[in-house]
Amino acid sequence: MRRVIYRLGWPGTIALLCVMGFICMALFAPWLAPYPAQGAGAPNVVAKLSPPSADYWFGTDHLGRDVLSRVIYATRISLSNGILIVGFSLLIGLPIGLAAGYFGGWVDEALMRVTDVFLAFPALLLAVLMAAAMGPGFLNSVIAVAVTWWPWYARLARAEGMVLRGQPYVEAARLAGVSHPRIILRHILPATGRPLTVQAALDVGPALLTAAALSFLGLGVLPPDADWGQMVDAGRKFFPARWWYSVAPGLTIFLVALSFSVLGDALRDRTKGPSRASA
Amino acid sequence: MTGTPMLEVRDLVIRYRSGLFAPRAKPAVNGASFQLMPGETLGIVGESGSGKTSLLRAILRLLPVESGSIEMSGQDWLAIKGRSLRQARQAIGVVSQNPFLSLSPRLSVREILAEPLQAAGQSAGAALNARIETLLGDCGLPANFRDRRARELSGGQAQRVAIARALALEPQLLVLDEPTSALDVSVQAQILNLLADLKQQRGLSMLFVTHNLKVVAHIADRLMVMRRGDVVELGATERIVAAPAQDYTRQLLSFGLNAKTHWAKGQGVQAR
Known part of the structure; x- marks a missing residue:
């Protein structure tokens, strides 16, 4: 623990705890939520739109469901949304970027021009278009956002690949007769790990926000599943009189996005620091 | 010859x-x-x-001619192109200037030495490990160095690892690009001695590139002096060192004076 604090600093450690807390929340939602059935979507109309109270800490929604339980259940969808978007983006962007950067020449030109096409569209607009074309749903919204997201990873990976290609130890491996795929796997990929982890951690927040925005526009998950964006949207109709409905999921989005970006910053600062003998 | x-x-x-x-x-x-x-x-x-260095890189096919x-x-x-070039290049061992740049910071010495062997088709196992220990021994390093990483080595040790890697596939030609320039002078002499021994034991041909004429005079049979892309002198080492035909060669000789003093110390020979 002390080593974590030493390496990440206080803000980073708190952010890490928050992130881990939210992950636990997603994993153990049925045990943590005060009303698991309502969290999963069962209506409870008798308590419709009641304000925060001892029974319902964050109040209830228009179907009388406990907002706290809903937020806890929505963590599952929103968090995996953010992580999956970044994961898919890495899956597409990393190989393309590394190949472009490592091989250079016409491979680079071809791959990066394709990347530019995707970058040319405003990200949210493209995501909305994609989601509208594919229809709402969890996986569709992940794919829609990942399609706008991967070019950034491709560019980052390309920059790393270009730098590493010229490194004497990579050249030495080439001269020793090591094949290109093997060089990429053994020398280039491990070296890009750090900058890309940092970027990925920084990006989970914005990715999750974009996914929330899609849900807010009605292009994300479908009821009775809920994610935070969709909850904010649902609560909007009752705002500001029944403010708790939107505020609870809104604050949660804020907290999670902040945690991921503070954590990402802490990780980045750590990599900038002096080399550590214990690593 | x-x-x-x-x-x-x-x-x-x-x-x-x-x-x-x-x-x-x-x-x-x-x-x-x-x-x-x-x-x-x-x-x-x-x-x-x-x-x-451009000449050397062209010979290694890293630069177009x-x-x-x-x-x-x-x-x-x-x-020769493509896959056959990759195989043909394995007949050349390469040692570059800075061992800390030419050895991957992420791999252990064992992995670094295994890389060319595995690229040539050797599978991991006892035979590979034995070969790695022999290579380390040939280059004057104890076998327990195999688990270290490059940053845990001194400059001289790291350069020995780089030489061991260059020798891994039993090349007939060793290409050395300023192999001693990043090292301090006493270590320079040790590396030069190691190279001289290896040359004798294995009958290696070597291309030894350096800016320091005194360093290479110790080990080279012949010298080629270059200036701004032109070959200004080419001939037997003794002749060029004893009677340089060009002012430029004479200058290069005098720049290396310090190195010679130290190099001679390393040899146990009294400096002039």
Whole structure:
């Protein structure tokens, strides 16, 4: 623990705890939520739109469901949304970027021009278009956002690949007769790990926000599943009189996005620091 | 020395590409020709910018050649491409200037030495490990170094690992690009001695590039002096060191004076 604090600093450690807390929340939602059935979507109309109270800490929604339980259940969808978007983006962007950067020449030109096409569209607009074309749903919204997201990873990976290609130890491996795929796997990929982890951690927040925005526009998950964006949207109709409905999921989005970006910053600062003998 | 040369370079011209509208750059190497016989060591000497590293990189096929020919054991070296080039290059061992840059910071010494062996098709196992220990031993390092990483080695030790890697596939030709320049002088002498021993034991041909004439005079049979892309002198080491034909060579000799003093100490020979 002390080593974590030493390496990440206080803000980073708190952010890490928050992130881990939210992950636990997603994993153990049925045990943590005060009303698991309502969290999963069962209506409870008798308590419709009641304000925060001892029974319902964050109040209830228009179907009388406990907002706290809903937020806890929505963590599952929103968090995996953010992580999956970044994961898919890495899956597409990393190989393309590394190949472009490592091989250079016409491979680079071809791959990066394709990347530019995707970058040319405003990200949210493209995501909305994609989601509208594919229809709402969890996986569709992940794919829609990942399609706008991967070019950034491709560019980052390309920059790393270009730098590493010229490194004497990579050249030495080439001269020793090591094949290109093997060089990429053994020398280039491990070296890009750090900058890309940092970027990925920084990006989970914005990715999750974009996914929330899609849900807010009605292009994300479908009821009775809920994610935070969709909850904010649902609560909007009752705002500001029944403010708790939107505020609870809104604050949660804020907290999670902040945690991921503070954590990402802490990780980045750590990599900038002096080399550590214990690593 | 008779027979087919190990390496024969004829009228080699290397020119770095300049911009579309920029005037054509002066060639980095302007018509270099030389032969390297099996078992022979050729020292390529020149100040920085003289084209010696460009020449070396062209021989390693890391730089395109504008004109001229390179023959390796009688074969047209510039015609080999793709996969066969990858295999053919394994017949050349390469040691570069800074071992901390040329050894991956992420791999252990064992992994670094295993890399060329595995690229040549050897599978992991006891035989590979034994080979790695032999290589380390040949280069004067204890076997327990295999688990270290490059940053846990001193400059001299790291350069020994780099030499061991270059020797892993039993090359007949060793290409050395300033192998001692990043090392302090006492370690320089040790590395030079190691190279001299290896050359004798294995009958290696060597191309030894350096800016320090005194360093290479110790080990080279013949010297080639380069300046601004031109070969200004080529001949037996003793002749060039004893009676340099060019002022430039004389200057290079005098720059290396310090090195000679230290090098001689390392040899246990009294400095002049």
